Amino acid sequence: MILENNKKEFQLKKILNYTLPVFLSIIFLFVAFRNSDLNKVFEYVSHPSIIWIIIFILSNVFSHFLRAVRWKVILHSVKKDVLIKNAFGALMIGYGVNFVISRLGEFTRAALIGKWEGISRSSMFGTVMVERVIDVIFLGLALVLSVYISKDLFINFPWLKSTLYISFFLMLIGIFFLYLTIRFKEKFYNVIIKIVSRFSVKMADKAAHIFEMLTEGFASLRGIKNYLITIILSAAIMFVYALNSYIGFFTLGMQNMGIPVSFKLAWVLMSISAIGAVIPTPGGTGSYHTLAKSVLVFFGFSLNISLAYAFLTHIISFFLIIFLALISFFLLNKQHLNLLKVVKPGPGDL
Numbered sequence: 001m002i003l004e005n006n007k008k009e010f011q012l013k014k015i016l017n018y019t020l021p022v023f024l025s026i027i028f029l030f031v032a033f034r035n036s037d038l039n040k041v042f043e044y045v046s047h048p049s050i051i052w053i054i055i056f057i058l059s060n061v062f063s064h065f066l067r068a069v070r071w072k073v074i075l076h077s078v079k080k081d082v083l084i085k086n087a088f089g090a091l092m093i094g095y096g097v098n099f100v101i102s103r104l105g106e107f108t109r110a111a112l113i114g115k116w117e118g119i120s121r122s123s124m125f126g127t128v129m130v131e132r133v134i135d136v137i138f139l140g141l142a143l144v145l146s147v148y149i150s151k152d153l154f155i156n157f158p159w160l161k162s163t164l165y166i167s168f169f170l171m172l173i174g175i176f177f178l179y180l181t182i183r184f185k186e187k188f189y190n191v192i193i194k195i196v197s198r199f200s201v202k203m204a205d206k207a208a209h210i211f212e213m214l215t216e217g218f219a220s221l222r223g224i225k226n227y228l229i230t231i232i233l234s235a236a237i238m239f240v241y242a243l244n245s246y247i248g249f250f251t252l253g254m255q256n257m258g259i260p261v262s263f264k265l266a267w268v269l270m271s272i273s274a275i276g277a278v279i280p281t282p283g284g285t286g287s288y289h290t291l292a293k294s295v296l297v298f299f300g301f302s303l304n305i306s307l308a309y310a311f312l313t314h315i316i317s318f319f320l321i322i323f324l325a326l327i328s329f330f331l332l333n334k335q336h337l338n339l340l341k342v343v344k345p346g347p348g349d350l
Helices: 002-033 038-045 050-074 084-100 104-117 121-149 158-183 185-197 201-220 224-251 263-273 287-298 303-332 339-343
Strands: none
Touching: 002 287, 002 303, 038 303, 050 084, 050 121, 050 224, 050 303, 084 104, 084 303, 104 121, 121 158, 121 224, 121 263, 224 263, 224 303, 263 287, 287 303
């Protein structure tokens, strides 16, 4: 009976994990495109600059390459000779899976890099979690810089102030937690599990699993040199993301619409629209469109050209990632194993 209930609970969680992101995506798309003239939006999209689209694609590929290099640096103490093509390929396949099923891509790339490099999957997923922590910290810093660039953001995005406060508070807790995890691994681990087990043994087991993966992940990032390189690469990744947003303006000729187009504007757009990637929608679909549109309208662009920008930059990124994911999978995973079987998460992973 208990096994049957656990099975039903797991199935319900699985259904929610797959359907909730799609549902959120539909809601965000509705919010983004309501009151717009779809004919006008697609008219803008149908006449882009091919040259600037090519530049946009190359810049996107470069940003993914930088992420692969950063992951290789994080993995250095686990395995010194991780091939950059394997890191890049696993990253792209993970992104591709995220566009279909939100968050499953994290399990995917951890499983694939572990399989290709002969490293344990749990330790690889730990490094993915470390990457996510670093991304959140740098996104918070990017948002702070955006507020400094445009001080009126709080007026038009009242939720942004509370978001920053919460993010800053969570970052402090996260950094303190990580310090305790690294400095007092065993003692801190035992205290946390003991406290959680008082409320739920099942929750304690899950917390132990996550704790172990985080510990393994941060244990892989050793040495001042690797820390510095990781920080520099993380800053470079944010810069290239902003560059992608800047190049996106030129794909639709937005520099000729009477509104100043600058890298500062692109930075603000990148920072706020990046929050869409944190929201659990498949590949940021819907959430990215809503936030990008809102920022561009705030800076004076029309609703239709703002939506055209969001649609075009997202659809290019979507097809680019799917293309790179398929190429990477068939070139690197020569045995053609069942991908879903390789990365299928167990009850403790969700």
